[in-house]
Amino acid sequence: MLVSNIKSRPVYGGLKVDVAARRHLVAAEGEGALAVIDAFGAHPEALARTTLLYAAGGSAGEDHAARLAAFRPDDLFVMPSQPTLITRLNVILNTATMGTRLYAAGVEGFIGSVVAAGMAHGVDQASIRTEHRGSLARRVQCVHCKGMTENVTVSPVTCSHCGIPLLVRDHYSRRLGAFQGVSIDAETPGDVPPAEELYA
Amino acid sequence: MSGGVEIGVRVVSIEQATPTVKRFSLAARDRSPLPVFSAGSHVVVAMDADDRRIKNPYSLIDRSADGSTYRIGVLRTPQSRGGSVFMHDRVEVGSELTITMPVNLFPLNRTGRKHLLIAGGIGVTPIYAMAEELARQSFAYEIHYAMRDAAHGAFADELVARHGDKVRLYRDDCQEVIAVDRILPHQPLGTHLYVCGPEGMIDAILKGGRAAGWPEENLHAERFLAPPGGSPFALTLAKAGITTEVRSDQSLLEAIEAAGVDAPFLCRGGACGQCETTVVSCDGELVHNDHFLSDEEKASGTKIMTCVSRLKGRELVLDL
Ligand code: FES
Numbered sequence: 075m076l077v078s079n080i081k082s083r084p085v086y087g088g089l090k091v092d093v094a095a096r097r098h099l100v101a102a103e104g105e106g107a108l109a110v111i112d113a114f115g116a117h118p119e120a121l122a123r124t125t126l127l128y129a130a131g132g133s134a135g136e137d138h139a140a141r142l143a144a145f146r147p148d149d150l151f152v153m154p155s156q157p158t159l160i161t162r163l164n165v166i167l168n169t170a171t172m173g174t175r176l177y178a179a180g181v182e183g184f185i186g187s188v189v190a191a192g193m194a195h196g197v198d199q200a201s202i203r204t205e206h207r208g209s210l211a212r213r214v215q216c217v218h219c220k221g222m223t224e225n226v227t228v229s230p231v232t233c234s235h236c237g238i239p240l241l242v243r244d245h246y247s248r249r250l251g252a253f254q255g256v257s258i259d260a261e262t263p264g265d266v267p268p269a270e271e272l273y274a
Numbered sequence: 275m276s277g278g279v280e281i282g283v284r285v286v287s288i289e290q291a292t293p294t295v296k297r298f299s300l301a302a303r304d305r306s307p308l309p310v311f312s313a314g315s316h317v318v319v320a321m322d323a324d325d326r327r328i329k330n331p332y333s334l335i336d337r338s339a340d341g342s343t344y345r346i347g348v349l350r351t352p353q354s355r356g357g358s359v360f361m362h363d364r365v366e367v368g369s370e371l372t373i374t375m376p377v378n379l380f381p382l383n384r385t386g387r388k389h390l391l392i393a394g395g396i397g398v399t400p401i402y403a404m405a406e407e408l409a410r411q412s413f414a415y416e417i418h419y420a421m422r423d424a425a426h427g428a429f430a431d432e433l434v435a436r437h438g439d440k441v442r443l444y445r446d447d448c449q450e451v452i453a454v455d456r457i458l459p460h461q462p463l464g465t466h467l468y469v470c471g472p473e474g475m476i477d478a479i480l481k482g483g484r485a486a487g488w489p490e491e492n493l494h495a496e497r498f499l500a501p502p503g504g505s506p507f508a509l510t511l512a513k514a515g516i517t518t519e520v521r522s523d524q525s526l527l528e529a530i531e532a533a534g535v536d537a538p539f540l541c542r543g544g545a546c547g548q549c550e551t552t553v554v555s556c557d558g559e560l561v562h563n564d565h566f567l568s569d570e571e572k573a574s575g576t577k578i579m580t581c582v583s584r585l586k587g588r589e590l591v592l593d594l
Contacts, residue, residue, distance in 0.1 A: 096459070096487035170463040173487025196387035196464020201489035 084186070084246055089113040089179050089205040091120050096173030098124040100147075101163055101188045103156055103180030104131020105208035107138030110179055113205075114145065125149040125166060129159040131181070131208055160187050167195040179205045183213030183224060186251020199248065210273035214242055215252040222252060228269040230258045239266045242273075280320075281308070285369045286343060294350045295396060295428040296362055297335065299343045303370065307341035313407040314380035314400045314468075314496070318542055319346070320372040321360050326524060326532060330357035330500070331542045333400040333470075334376060344373075347428060349396035354500045355523045377540050380468065380496040382407060387464035388414040392452065392479055394471025395421060398429045400496060401470055405437055416440055418457070420475065423447040454482025470496040497545060497565060501525040501582040504561065508589040511535055512554050520584065527580040535594055537580060544582035551580050551592050558587010 089109045091098065098120055102110045107128060114121055124147040130137040139152045153159040167176075176197055178188035185204050192202050211225040221235025229242035233255065240255030247254065259265050283300040291297050302308055316333045332346040350362045365371070380400055382389065389408055393401040398419055408415040417437055421427035423445055433441045444450040452475075458467070467488070469479045476495045483493045503523050510517045511533065520529040527549060530537045540548040544564030553560065553576055562572040564579035571577050578592070 092487075092489070094484055094487055095489075167463060171459065172461045172463060172465050172492065173459060174463055175487070175489065193385065196385060198383075198385070198489065198491035201491045 084182070084189075084204075084248070086185065086204045086206045089177055089203055091117040092175045092203065093117065093120065095175035096123065097170070097175070098177065099127075099163075099166060099170065099174050100124060100177040100179075101127045101159060101184075102142075102178070103129050103159070103184040103208075105138075106178075106180030106184070106205065107142055109205040109207050110177075111138075111141060111145070113177075114147075121145060121147050123148060125151075127151045127153060127159050127163055127166075129153045129156050156184055156187065160191055163188065163191050164195075167191060167197075170195070175201065175203065177203045179207055181208045181211055181225075182206060183211065183251065186213060186246070186248070188251075190249055190251040193248065212242060212273050213252045214240065214255040215247070215250055216240055216255050218257060222250075223255070226253075226255075227271055227273045229272050230266055230269055231255065279375050280372050281375065283344075283371050283373055285365055285367055285371065288365075288367060291347065291428040292426050294426070295347055296350075297345055297347050297428075298361070298365065299338075299345050300371065300373065301343045305342070308337060308344055309375060310341070311337065311344075311376035312378050313382055313403040315376035315378040315403075316380075316400070316541070317344070317346070317373040317376050318539070319357075319361075321357060321365070323356065323360055323364075326521070327528065328355065328357045328360060329528060329531070329542060330361075333380075333403070333496075335399050335402050336406060347396060347399045351500060355503045355525065357500075379541050379546050380470070380494065382468070383466045383492075383494070385464075386413075386466040386492075388462055388466075389416075390457070390461065390465060390467045391415060391417045392467065392469040392471070393417070393419045394469075394475040395426070396428065397469075397471030397475075397496070398433075399470075401468065402429050402433065404468060405433065405440075409437060416442070418442050418444065418452050420444040420446065420450075420452055420471070452479070454479055455485070458482050458486040458488065466492045466494065468494045468496075473497060497543060501527075501542070501544075501584075502563060504584050505586060507558065507585045507587060509533075510589065510591045511594040512591055513594055520590075525581060526578070526584050526590075530580060530592075530594065537594060539581055542581045544579055547579075549580045551578055551594060552576060553578050554591040554593050556585060556587065556591065557589045558585045560590075561586050 126147040176192045178185045211227050214223045214226045216233040219236035223234040230239045241258040243254045245254040282303040286301045287299040289297045316331045318331050321328045335345040348361045351358045391401045506522050516533050518533045538548050540546040547566045563582040
């Protein structure tokens with residue numbers, strides 16, 4: 075059961091290197107590393123001005139940290155998890171200047187977190203370059219208890235906090251970097267259709 | 275609809291701010307309060323000259339605390355089609371004018387964490403309003419204001435009085451220039467830049483922004499493009515079945531309006547795109563003065579922005 079045609083669904087324009095930028099701040103997760111290798115492989119001159127943050131994928135995929143290190147960016151931070159990466163990103167954003175361009179590559183939930191961090195620092199969302207790689211897994215916020223459930227590939231899904239079966243909507247919050255999950259059996263409690271693999 | 279609702283106003287006071295700039299306070303003729311506007315807005319002022327109606331856009335400086343008056347600043351530009359000269363020489367306290375509802379094509383970006391306001395000459399009018407709003411909302415901001423000399427800084431004293439050390443003044447006669455290459459590279463992430471002033475200055479500032487690696491989303495400009503005059507030519511409005519003449523001191527849009535046709539517009543300065551009109555045919559060369567059409571569109575000769583562009587030639591036929 076898929077509810078689509080909702081305009082808030084984000085569009086990812088691809089990880090194009092902005093050659094006018096003075097500094098490239100790149101956050102990648104899991105398979106997102108391959109997008110970084112493709113984009114910056116075509117612009118090796120940009121690497122001397124690049125800060126790269128990487129966390130290996132949580133769900134699937136191999137660790138690309140060694141390949142990124144071989145790229146010799148100006149700065150490379152290999153972080154143990156997405157949340158620690160975002161914390162480090164926020165520290166860098168705090169002192170960054172206007173010549174810095176922000177990039178995000180990986181699964182949707184991760185891109186959403188990077189974009190939200192940029193926006194919280196006043197970065198215009200349109201100037202953040204993004205590329206979706208890896209699983210289509212979604213980060214879902216339960217509209218009832220507000221809890222976040224990560225790596226959601228099915229709908230309906232059980233909220234990992236309050237246990238309500240949730241229909242995963244295409245309604246996306248940029249501020250939270252998450253899709254909205256709403257109770258699917260509110261009208262007839264217990265009437266929950268079987269879960270479908272939609273975002274594997 | 276063209277420009278929307280109009281408000282009849284009366285001039286209630288005039289200040290000679292500099293030798294070439296006058297500030298006019300306008301109140302509604304029916305004494306009702308004027309609409310609240312957001313900083314960066316302009317109104318289009320309609321002036322009834324002896325033989326024609328001139329319409330020029332002017333940025334709003336402020337609205338009085340009781341809402342009864344707006345202020346606009348007008349630079350006297352003798353080489354224009356006569357609007358600013360009319361305002362300076364013919365408009366007095368008590369004169370009646372008509373204005374459109376405020377329109378904002380130069381708004382502040384409220385997600386920004388810091389705002390750089392850059393003004394040259396009379397371009398200070400929207401910047402003045404923006405600075406007031408930023409101060410009121412306790413945002414971080416800086417003002418850089420370039421003027422010909424001390425006597426030509428229409429707002430220098432007021433800006434310094436209200437914004438203190440957030441203001442930097444630059445005087446051409448002292449060879450002081452806004453050092454974009456020093457100011458722009460070190461601004462914190464989330465800074466927005468707003469520039470209003472002469473063409474060459476705007477281009478230099480925007481170029482400096484791009485060179486410092488700023489994304490387009492954070493660079494904002496408002497160009498004060500006065501529609502230049504030119505040789506007269508014949509104008510045919512195909513749908514309306516009207517043929518008229520565009521005089522040398524008239525803009526194409528003013529001639530369309532004078533012929534009784536209600537054509538769309540917002541900025542009357544070649545920036546917003548509202549007045550884009552299809553050219554059916556033309557006998558002569560289109561003179562494009564706008565910042566809206568792409569070079570290809572201009573070269574194709576099928577579109578024209580009636581507010582600032584015209585024809586050098588004999589006859590223009592528009593799809594109106
Ligand atoms: S009215 Fe805005 S471009 Fe002509």
